[in-house]
Amino acid sequence: MDMDEAPGESLINALASTRIGNDTIFSWFARYQQAKSDGHDAVNGTVGSLLEDNGQLAINHVVDEMLRKAPPLEFASYAPLKGLPSFLDLSITLALGEHRSTLEEMGFAFTSTATPGGSGALFLAASNLCERGEAILLRDRYWGPYAGFLKGCGLGMATWPLLPEAGSEYPFFADTAFEKEVEQLASTQSTVMVWLNDPAHNPTGLTMSAEGRRAALDVMMASASRHPGIGHTLLLDAAYSLYADEPHGWGETIVETMEDGTPWPENFLITYAVSMSKSHTAYGLRTGALIAIHPDQNITERLRGILGVTGRQTWSAAPRLLQYTAAELHSNPETANAWSDERYRLQGLLIERRKAFVEACEELNVPINPTHDGFFGWLEHDNPESITEKCAAEHVYLVPLQGGVRIGLCAIPLASIRRVVETLQKALN
Ligand SMILES: Cc1ncc(COP(=O)(O)O)c(C=O)c1O
Structure with a gap:
């Protein structure tokens, strides 16, 4: 093998050879996990899943309960x-x-x-x-x-x-x-x-x-x-x-x-x-x-x-399983309403975190992008890694992407939002 050649070069096509690197989001999440397991008071703003304020994955219990009641055929077929x-x-x-x-x-x-x-x-x-x-x-x-x-x-x-x-x-x-x-x-x-x-x-x-x-x-x-x-x-x-x-x-x-x-x-x-x-x-x-x-x-x-x-x-x-369960859930007004109530509670987590985030950014002059709904906030920056590295030094983990820093409001507990904004302010200055 030519020493300059990547392993298995002759086994893969040209497109495959462009499929390289770890997903940035997952690698920054891994850094958060490492900091946590090393005993640091670390903040996770990396993942794209909605977490409860205690850091656990938010689960709409109505969906979960109905999934568990689905007949065996709906799992297997x-x-x-x-x-x-x-x-x-x-x-x-x-x-x-x-x-x-x-x-x-x-x-x-x-x-x-x-x-x-x-x-x-x-x-x-x-x-x-x-x-x-x-x-x-x-x-x-x-x-x-x-x-x-x-x-x-x-x-x-x-x-x-x-x-x-x-x-x-x-x-x-x-x-x-x-x-x-x-x-x-x-x-x-x-x-x-x-x-x-x-x-x-x-x-x-x-x-x-x-x-x-x-x-x-x-x-x-x-x-x-x-x-x-x-x-x-x-x-x-x-x-x-x-x-x-x-x-x-x-x-x-x-x-x-x-x-x-x-x-x-x-x-x-x-x-x-x-x-x-x-x-x-x-x-x-x-x-x-x-x-x-x-x-x-x-x-x-x-x-x-x-x-x-x-x-x-x-x-x-x-x-098949969720296709079946979701159709059942939404065809019964009682379960549909219960799902909607729970969805509304989860949306409330995002609304509260975003409000606290936007207010703190205004107060501390952190120039974030307009942000209205959903899981994320964003700081436009030419050198996003420089910001996320400085934040990581304070054990606040965010994701550097092309053109800026993604702040995973979906993952950050309400009580940590201000710390995230203060850390961003420090990193920017
Ligand atoms: C913008 C956007 N589109 C689509 C998806 C697709 O999600 P999934 O394939 O998990 O349904 C995601 C998931 O993170 C997303 O962020």
């Missing part, structure tokens, strides 16, 4: 390849909420395909709805694994800024840059696909305003009308939506756009990547769905076939 029909129906309601029936009355058709988590839904979209070699449009701060999904599907990436210039019309949406990028892609590619993790963006906690949502939708629909041969897809990554103040804001925006008489271009599709990981505190049961919405049922039916076959050829069927 395959699910139908495209998913259990009762779960597929539920997934559409979870994505659209009260706007589902209005959209149905307006003549929209839906299709849903069960997937292993929201990640599976993102894979289905990347693998089918954008031409290989073309770029998908993302905001310039995004969940790191997006890059891997895209690369694995032979796709590139284009970005536009997460936040607009000061004084822009929409405080949380860089509309001019977005429009320019969409036009650029529509003029040079055969497909335009936009991924938007909204509401409750990972890694910043940003949620777009109703006006921003409408402006984004208008840009995409206008572009689809101007470029009739170019498929346009808006993918809404709804991984954290059920902990947001307005979980179904996009449904509302779609309804309003239709009510204003905007014609829906045939080459425009909206998809939702639904994840049950957070909303049902069932991260390990790997359950989610990709939902597609279009007024033409022939199109949604065609997609149903394509997405189902892709799943079959990749992971076979998605896990």
Whole structure:
């Protein structure tokens, strides 16, 4: 073997050789765990799971109790390849909420395909709805694994800024840059696909305003009308939506756009990547769905076939147990309400921590990004490792990502929030 060559170089392909390194988030979590086991009073702001104030994983007990009562067959059997029909129906309601029936009355058709988590839904979209070699449009701060999904599907990436210039019309949406990028892609590619993790963006906690949502939708629909041969897809990554103040804001925006008489271009599709990981505190049961919405049922039916076959050829069927349990849970008003009460309690943890965080940052002049909903806060920084290293020296563990530091409010006990902000202030100065 050539001494400069990585081991097994001849055994792997070119793509595999780019799959290197530990996941940054997990390696910083490991540093927290080490500090804890060395006896330090360490704060964990690394993980992307919701923890109770005592550091234990928050579990929606209604889901847990119902899972344990499921019949043996629901554990052991395959699910139908495209998913259990009762779960597929539920997934559409979870994505659209009260706007589902209005959209149905307006003549929209839906299709849903069960997937292993929201990640599976993102894979289905990347693998089918954008031409290989073309770029998908993302905001310039995004969940790191997006890059891997895209690369694995032979796709590139284009970005536009997460936040607009000061004084822009929409405080949380860089509309001019977005429009320019969409036009650029529509003029040079055969497909335009936009991924938007909204509401409750990972890694910043940003949620777009109703006006921003409408402006984004208008840009995409206008572009689809101007470029009739170019498929346009808006993918809404709804991984954290059920902990947001307005979980179904996009449904509302779609309804309003239709009510204003905007014609829906045939080459425009909206998809939702639904994840049950957070909303049902069932991260390990790997359950989610990709939902597609279009007024033409022939199109949604065609997609149903394509997405189902892709799943079959990749992971076979998605896990069955939570599909069954979630459908049962939500079909009974008593358990559905109990789940919702518990979800509301968990959302309350996030609201209290975020409020304390934002207030302390204001008081101590820590220049964090706007943050509204969901699991995270964000400090924009050119050298994020320098900040997280200084914080780690004080045993506060945060995650350095491209362009800034992710603060896992989902994991930090309320009583430690002020210490985190004071540590950030010290690190910045
Ligand atoms: C932004 C975002 N999208 C999607 C997912 C997918 O989650 P899962 O595959 O566990 O459902 C996550 C999980 O952390 C996420 O942060």
